[in-house]
Amino acid sequence: MLSAALTGFFTSISLILAIGAQNAFVLRQGLMRAHVLPLVLLCALSDAMLIAAGVAGFGAIVTLWPAFPAIMAWAGAAFLLAYGAARLRAAWRGDYALVLAGQSAGLWPTLAAGAAFTWANPHVYLDTLGLIGAVSTAFEGPAKWAFGTAAVAASFVFFFSLGFGARYLAPYLRTARAWQVLDTLIGAVMWALAFGLVRGQL
Template identity: 45%
Template structure:
């Protein structure tokens, strides 16, 4: 098992590079971290789904998905609709007259939080391109005995990142005690969500 550590590092580094980009899922985790709502379950869900998808890709599911362009089209349409709706909600929150603070937030239930997390995660076609196809191809290139080590490294990066994002957000609490900071965040969220929705539609119907 002398190659276990390099294999672990390869999986960790590839996963970290793919998940650290600013996107819908990361912004949602950040916002929930700032609100301190259901952070643990959200982190576990994001990391767990990534681990399952990466393991599935390494196991050969990626080749099956690559042969189903209709699925990608349906995911793109569904993802665009959800992102568009969430982006408009963010702008609605931004325009709300009432003060917004870390401690005075309209909370959501655990079920709704996990439901939103699932939508951000599973309705994004890129999660399948990145975790199932790309990570799957890289993991499949490893010797069979080392593939679980690759998956472990990739999953560790995912869980570590979402934990840092969700729990580290509280370090920004002094900034987000001001309602203006929440409005700026919601403006960024709205712009990113609507932009991603437009990109998904553009790629679905070139």
């Protein structure tokens, strides 16, 4: 049981730690201290649902619908390109008066973006339904669910740590110039991920 739980926890953490659109968005909101709790709950609960589906064996659905990965790849690439463009445009304009004053988008737009970064990201399905689901097949019975529970716990630990830990970086982001650099990096990451998705479909 302990071995299964440790495997689940570290498998999940190793997959989530990769720099991605969802993590960059959570980091940015954490730095702004804007709607952090609802956002990290959304991300962690979404991961929990997908991990549970993967462990339960629903990963086979992906193989039964061959067009699914391509559809998610193109949809995800379009969203990443649009959001990356928005961040690069913000960096170009350099108008961060509202950000520096602690103002951000409302709760529902923030959650809508968080949901899009999660559910429109084909890598999320690959990681949760595919990889975590595949690793879980090494365990049976209670050990299998210990694996899944620990994988879900890892997701909660990561997103809460990222969202609420980001505030400790805030003192370094008190100028418009610092936010320009951050948004430029985030925009570049979004576009790199988008082009990677497109290249994978060509």
